[in-house]
Each structure stands twice: as structure tokens, then as C-alpha cells.
Amino acid sequence: MASTLTDLSKLCVHTITTKPWNIDLAAEEFGKAGIGGISVWRNTLEGRDIVRTGDLLRANNLNIVSLVRGGFFPSADAIKKKEAIEDNRLAIDEAEALGASMLVLVCGAEPRISLDKSREMIRAGIEAILPYAENAKVKLAIEPLHPMYADTRSALNTLEQANDMAEYFNSAYVGVAIDVYHLWWDPHLEHEIIRCGANGNLLAFHLCDWLSPTIDMLNDRGLMGNGCIDIRQIRSWVEKAGFDGFNEVEIFSHKHWAEDQHEFLKQITEAYLNHS
Numbered sequence: 513m514a515s516t517l518t519d520l521s522k523l524c525v526h527t528i529t530t531k532p533w534n535i536d537l538a539a540e541e542f543g544k545a546g547i548g549g550i551s552v553w554r555n556t557l558e559g560r561d562i563v564r565t566g567d568l569l570r571a572n573n574l575n576i577v578s579l580v581r582g583g584f585f586p587s588a589d590a591i592k593k594k595e596a597i598e599d600n601r602l603a604i605d606e607a608e609a610l611g612a613s614m615l616v617l618v619c620g621a622e623p624r625i626s627l628d629k630s631r632e633m634i635r636a637g638i639e640a641i642l643p644y645a646e647n648a649k650v651k652l653a654i655e656p657l658h659p660m661y662a663d664t665r666s667a668l669n670t671l672e673q674a675n676d677m678a679e680y681f682n683s684a685y686v687g688v689a690i691d692v693y694h695l696w697w698d699p700h701l702e703h704e705i706i707r708c709g710a711n712g713n714l715l716a717f718h719l720c721d722w723l724s725p726t727i728d729m730l731n732d733r734g735l736m737g738n739g740c741i742d743i744r745q746i747r748s749w750v751e752k753a754g755f756d757g758f759n760e761v762e763i764f765s766h767k768h769w770a771e772d773q774h775e776f777l778k779q780i781t782e783a784y785l786n787h788s
């Protein structure tokens with residue numbers, strides 16, 4: 513079992529988790545709560561001076577853990593594929609300007625293309641942006657997604673597949689983001705987490721819970737402790753694999769977004785300490 517979390521220094525909250533707040537308010541409130549890190553979703557940067565936004569986050573004592581998200585490489589349309597590469601380069605520029613050392617990749621899938629073909633396109637997409645990422649010193653974190661998203665969001669659905677992909681590149685600038693929501697069901701999870709760490713590819717660890725029943729495939733993630741994921745056990749494997757980075761709370765939830773976000777943030781810090 514993992515040790516109990518006793519403070520918030522390793523807690524990172526994704527801006528999408530408190531979606532009703534703009535980044536100024538999120539920075540202020542996360543900082544006031546003593547939260548150690550923030551992962552920034554690109555929508556919150558629209559129309560802003562990104563360098564200054566990075567300064568603002570750091571002024572609130574927040575480590576900028578990652579920029580979310582790049583990816584979406586597969587497409588049947590050559591122009592769209594090219595646009596995806598351009599958009600990923602832009603995301604790398606944004607991460608560099610913000611001072612984020614990592615860009616999370618939701619790698620993409622396209623229902624009209626076979627999963628194998630989509631995976632080839634993902635490999636080609638990462639290959640195309642990797643020199644750019646290396647030059648900017650921004651790591652690319654491949655996030656395998658739950659198989660229920662294999663139609664449109666990611667053709668990489670297990671940690672084994674993400675490990676295979678990261679090991680293919682064998683670069684300090686390609687690794688994996690492990691999200692309990694996507695991977696908790698996998699009977700090989702412990703083994704693949706250890707493999708991920710042993711190869712130096714474990715870049716990020718994302719937390720929330722799987723509600724039962726889940727009423728919305730995208731926006732019904734639960735607060736830690738409200739669902740059926742043994743988060744503490746998975747964290748123990750991640751730590752056994754050598755990971756000592758941030759525990760990132762990433763919750764998409766119509767229910768929680770409709771609540772008072774100050775109350776919700778309090779619930780997040782409590783759930784983090786008691787159920788993560």
C-alpha cells in the first residue's frame with residue numbers, strides 16, 4: 513500500500529476540473545488552498561499573453577505540471593493530418609511560453625480508419641513533432657485512454673500499447689501519462705506500470721474515480737473515493753515504479769461543474785488526502 517498523503521504539495525489540479533473558473537481565479541484559489549501544481553488546458557489560454565500567464569501561475573506558488581492537450585493525429589484527410597501536426601507544434605510553443613515541461617497527448621482515433629492504421633498515424637505524428645519538442649525541451653506524454661474512446665479519441669487504449677509506443681521512440685522527450693480512470697480495469701496494470709517506470713517513461717499520474725453507474729461517457733468522472741477505483745493501490749504501484757511527481761486531479765463532471773467551485777475545491781483537497 514502507498515503511504516498516506518499528508519499535505520497538498522504534490523497535488524496538482526487540472527484547470528478543466530474547475531472549468532467554470534478562468535485561469536486567473538483558478539490560480540488564485542489553487543494557490544490559496546496550498547495546492548502545489550496546476551495543469552493547464554489550452555482553452556484557458558485563448559486570447560492571453562501566455563508568458564505572463566505562466567508568471568502569474570508561478571507567482572501563486574504553482575508548479576506548472578503540464579499543458580493539455582495535443583495529439584489527435586489520425587485522419588482520413590491529408591489536410592487535416594497536416595493541420596494536426598501544425599496544431600501540435602503550436603501546442604509545444606505554448607507549453608514552452610508557459611514554462612510547462614510536458615505536453616499531454618490524446619493521440620486520436622478516427623472511426624473510418626482501422627485501429628491499426630490509426631496507431632501507425634499516431635506513430636508518424638509523434639515522429640513528425642518530436643524534433644520540435646526536443647528543441648523546445650517539452651516532453652510528450654502519451655495518455656492511453658479507456659477503450660470506450662477507441663472510436664474518436666484514442667486508438668491507444670492500454671498501458672502496454674503506450675509503453676510499446678514510448679519504447680519505440682526511446683527518447684527522453686517521449687513518455688506516458690497514467691490516468692487511473694482509463695486504466696484501472698487492466699489486469700496487467702501493475703506489470704505495465706513497473707515496466708513504464710523501469711524504462712524511464714512514467715511522466716504523469718492522473719486521478720479521479722469511476723462512478724457506478726456512469727451516466728455520461730465523457731463528463732461524469734467522480735471525485736476520488738466516490739467510485740470503484742482502488743486509487744491508493746494504483747498509486748502504490750506508480751511509486752514503486754519510481755514516480756515522485758505530482759498527483760494530478762483531472763475531473764470532467766457536469767454535476768461538479770454545476771456546484772459552487774469553492775466547495776468543490778475543498779472536497780477535492782479532502783478527497784485527495786483521504787481517498788488517494
Ligand code: ZN
Binds near residue numbers: 689
Ligand atoms: Zn488524464
